[in-house]
Amino acid sequence: MSVGIRHDDLRRRNRAMVISAVRRAGHPSRTEIAATTGLSHSTISAISSDLIQEGILAESRASESVSLKRGRPQVGLSLNPEAAAVLAVVLSLNFLSVAVIDYAGQVVAEEQRRLDTLTMSRDELIGECVAIVRRQLEDPDLDVQSVARIALAIQGITDSSARAMLWSPITPQTNIAFADILEDEFGIPATMENDCNMMAVALRWRDPDRYRDDFIAILLSHGIGMGLVLKGELFTGTHSSGGEFGHMIHRPGGALCRCGRRGCVEAYAGNYAIWRNARQLSENAEPVADVSDADMRALATRARETDGPEREAYRKAGEALGFGLGSLFALIDPAPVAMVGASAAAFDLIEPALREAIAQTAGGQHSGSISFDTEPNELPLIREGCAMRALSFVDQEIFAPGVQARGGSAGKNVA
Amino acid sequence: MSVGIRHDDLRRRNRAMVISAVRRAGHPSRTEIAATTGLSHSTISAISSDLIQEGILAESRASESVSLKRGRPQVGLSLNPEAAAVLAVVLSLNFLSVAVIDYAGQVVAEEQRRLDTLTMSRDELIGECVAIVRRQLEDPDLDVQSVARIALAIQGITDSSARAMLWSPITPQTNIAFADILEDEFGIPATMENDCNMMAVALRWRDPDRYRDDFIAILLSHGIGMGLVLKGELFTGTHSSGGEFGHMIHRPGGALCRCGRRGCVEAYAGNYAIWRNARQLSENAEPVADVSDADMRALATRARETDGPEREAYRKAGEALGFGLGSLFALIDPAPVAMVGASAAAFDLIEPALREAIAQTAGGQHSGSISFDTEPNELPLIREGCAMRALSFVDQEIFAPGVQARGGSAGKNVA
DNA sequence: AGTATTTTTTCGAGGCTCGAAAAAATAAAG
DNA sequence: CTTTATTTTTTCGAGCCTCGAAAAAATACT
Known part of the structure; x- marks a missing residue:
């Protein structure tokens, strides 16, 4: 049962509106905020004065130019970078990175590190994550008190409450409650996010015009992942991070997938699958652990040059993706798609078969109008999404002093 | 941009909370409402006194028994049946029905009518719908002023704004804006709903324990439809009613579907597909227009008796449904499933292959725990869902006098 | 009849948003 | 350089809304 609205919730929510309006718009004036939120000028004035x-x-005095107009000049409001800081940690295959981001969204420090995730023990994996965070928090330039949130993104399935990694292709370990571990270690609220979901979050911030209320981010990499935004909200499963697009069934009983099942989309479109087909190996051949980006580029080059098994492998990948998208579109209606990851660079090889396949499906009735965008570099996107996710959380914590005042660095210091 | 919360929205929303608490609970006392909504006793007292x-x-004086307890007895609150009325119209293959429902949810009048939807012209189809509504509204026992909403459910795809039927298997006509037509004709707010969505709505009201936040209603009939509730809300597509489960691709390039495409789930699991396979016709054979329920029952009987093509047809249906559900579960996580419609009576023939298939998919990892419920009669369910949908709408209109006071029969008449 | 107990209403306090008016800050005009 | 026009922002009182505490109401128990 949803609960009634208390009187003090009102202020809390409207504060949130103001903060998020500022985060979205950059340097909006009070008047602009009043316009976008629909609240009165008096209310905006009161709330922003509090904030x-x-x-x-x-x-942010003298908001650049706009001194052309007559009356009292607008004074832009901006986020105070020192109000808080967040950490974005990204754990992917053989790679761990962390970034410290101030409240205004600027990266103030970062560190990256190669490691061998596939062979590391559970404790080693956890230890590396804790250690890289600790190194950042020990930086003397950083006010540890101001760090309000840690967001950790991982390639793999996370639980719907964003506490734990349930399963991941980058490690044989399962069920690691990273969020709890980090919280216990550092006493800072933490979440565990799915990498593709963070890609979607980032795309929304990067290009809100194109990626607004409904869109799909597909990671074309060793595996196939998806982040889905529907009706303006990140779509997650009911128990897990959900959206396992790569494991929708393309051909019942078909090619062997890395997950051990058969016929998944990924078993045709993942890097290992393209590799396997290009080498004309059996569909039952065990998926290789990793294919280097260089090898995949070579494969793509060869596929562009000659009409051989390489080209056919990409065609099959496109077909699988197309039918998968078609089934997905049957459920949710078509939406713009962003293809992210190394194989997005080979999307020219994939697209024709993809479009042909999707046109044969219920979801592809207007397949011509479905737009695909490519972004070969997924890591910056994931980190960016992580950061925005963490910052949005802070937005929702700092403005909720009615429930539990955060004793952070942002105390009242004027009146 | 979501809009800020005005001060008067507060009362409006809390009134809604109270009304919906009463609709859900039956005869709750003010104290019970305060408990479920989390609002204070004083607030509940004020709001309910208004209402x-x-x-x-x-x-509803003397709420049955409970005079066992000591203090002042609770006085139950109930919906005033005369506060409003709604019409639920259901249009399905060769069948049109309407029911008048009072504000408390009781059917007060109804009418059913056979017609030949497949061959009717656009105007005839619209005319029949308008006529059947008109006949109910002309009933002298009914206060037309009190009719606050018409909900029309149709088998087929509707648009996401619930105004028009876009496509339906029961008629060659497309794009009929039934909601607008009815509104123009009678001046009563109307909506156009998808039948399977209404099934889901009804299941939620019928058995809120089993069908709470996440569940799936699948219509096994001539075609295959789905209604999906996720996180407590009806899931619809972004442009259309969405959830075209029957047209997810089961086998690329496979059996010919009624929609003209190939390999859809429906092309294996719809009545016509089972019929086609039982007759050992080619997968390319044109789907028949209709198979009678009696024929389907005979088919099921024969399938139970001998291990022939009939049994194999049901097995194929189960397999298609299983792989389809597996793909669906890969996206949304498993949830309870209700199988509705005539073929649900043959679910014993379908279930084994279904479970076997789903176990081979990512979504079926815990397939043993997925529960299936069957309900052979879809029509009462659809009508019930329609009625509840319309009533919920009224709940949200009557309690919103701040925006636009409804001049209906429910005016203030005491103070 | 009196007491205990539970439900419901009443009443004042505190908050919040809103509209109108005032104040502030600038460009244009004289 | 002063005045006027214009636009933004703040101030202030009014009107609601919810809440907690206390009172009132209605019943069972003794």
């Missing part, structure tokens, strides 16, 4: 006093917002 | 004065709620 400034609390050190969350700051007046 | 009673406005004729929306009524005190």
Whole structure:
């Protein structure tokens, strides 16, 4: 049962509106905020005055140019970078990275590290993550008190409450409650996110016009992942991170997938599958652990040059993706798609078969109008999404002092 | 951009909470409502007193027994049946029905009518719908002023704004804006709903324990349809009613589907497909227009008796449904499933292959725990869902007098 | 009849948003 | 350089809304 609205929730929510309006718009004036939120000028004035006093917002005097107009000039509001900081940690195959981001969204420090995730023990894996976070928190330039959130993204399935990794292709370990581990270690609220979901979050921030309420981000990499935004909200499963597009069934009983089952989309479109087909190996051949980006590029080059098994492998990948998307579109209606990851660079080889396949499906009735965008570099996107996710959380914590005042660095210091 | 919360929205929403608490609970006391909504006793007292004065709620004195306890007895609140009425219209293959439902949810009048939807012209189809509604509205026992909503459910695809039928298997006509037509004709707000979505709505009301936040209703009939509730809300596509489970691709390039494409789940599991396979016709054979329920029952009987092509046909249906559900579960995580419609009576023939197939998919990892429920009669369910949908809408209109006071029969008449 | 107990209503306090008016800050005009 | 026009922002009182505490109401128990 959803609960009634208390009187004090009202202020809390409207504060949130103001903060998120500022985060979205950059340097909006109070008047602009009033317009986008629909609240009255008096309310905006009261709320923003509070937020400034609390050190969350700051007046960014003389907002550049716009002194052309007549009356009193607008004074832009911006996020105070020092109001808080967050950590974005990204754990992917053989690679761990962390970034410290200030409240305004700027990266203030970062570190990257290669490791061998596939062979590491559970404790080693956890230890590396904890250690890389600790190194950042020990940086003397950073006010540890201001760190309000850690978001950790991982390639794999996470639980719907964003606490734990349930399964991941980058490690044989399962069920690691990273969020709890980090919280216990550092006393900072933490979440465990799915990498593809973070890609989607980032795309939304990067290009809100193109990726607004409904869109799909597909990771074309060793495996196939998906982040889905529907009706303006990240779509997650009911128990897990959900959206296991790569493991929808393309051909019942078909090619052997890395997950041990048969006929998944990934078993035709993942790097290992393209590799396997290009080598004309059996569909039952055990998936290889990793194919280097260089090898995949070579494969793509060869596929472009001659009409051999390499080209056919990409064709099959496109077909699998197309039918998979078609089935997906049958459920959710078509939406813009962003193809992310190394294999997105070979999308020219994939697209024809993909479009041909999708046109044969219920979801592909207007397949011509479905737009595909490519972004070969997934890591920056994932980190960016992580950061925005963590910052949005902070937005929702700092403005909720009615429930539990955060004793952080943003105390009242003026009146 | 979501809009800020105005001060008067607060009352409006809390009124809604109270009304829906009463609709859900039956005869809750004010104290019980306070408990479920989390609002204070004083607030509940004020709101319910308003609602009673406005004729929306009524005190149902001496709520049966519970005079066992000591203190002042609770006085149950109930919906005033005369506060409003709604019409539920269901249009399915060769069949049109309407029911008048009072505000408390009781059917007060109904009419059913056979017609030949497949051959009717556009105007005839619209005319029949308008006529059957008109006949109910002209009933002298009915206060036309009190009719606050018409909900029309149709088998087929509707648009996401619930205004029009886009496509339906029961008629060659497309794009009929039934909601607008009915509104123009009678001046009563109307909506156009998808039949399977209404099934899901009804299941939620019928058995809220089993069908709470996440579940799936699948219609096994001539075609295959689905209604999906995720996180407590009806899931619809972004442009259309969405959830075209029957047209997810089971086998690329496979059996000919009624929709003209190949390999859809429906092309294996719809009545016509089972019929086609049982007759050992080619997968390319044109789907028949209709198979009678009696024929399907005979088919099922024969399948149970001998291990022939009939049994194999049901096995194939189960397999298609299983792989389809597996792909669906890969996206949304497993959830309870209700199998509705005539073929649900033959679910014993379908289930083994279904479970075997689903176990081979990513979504079926715990396939043993997925529960299936069967309900052979879809029509009452659809009508019930329609009625509840319409009533919920009324709940949200009557309690919103701040925006636009409804001048209906529920005016203030005491103070 | 009196007491205990539970439900419901009443009443004042505290908050929040809103509209209108005032104040502030600038460009244009004289 | 002063005045006027214009636009943004703040101030202030009014009107609601919810809440907690206390009172009132209605019944069972003694």
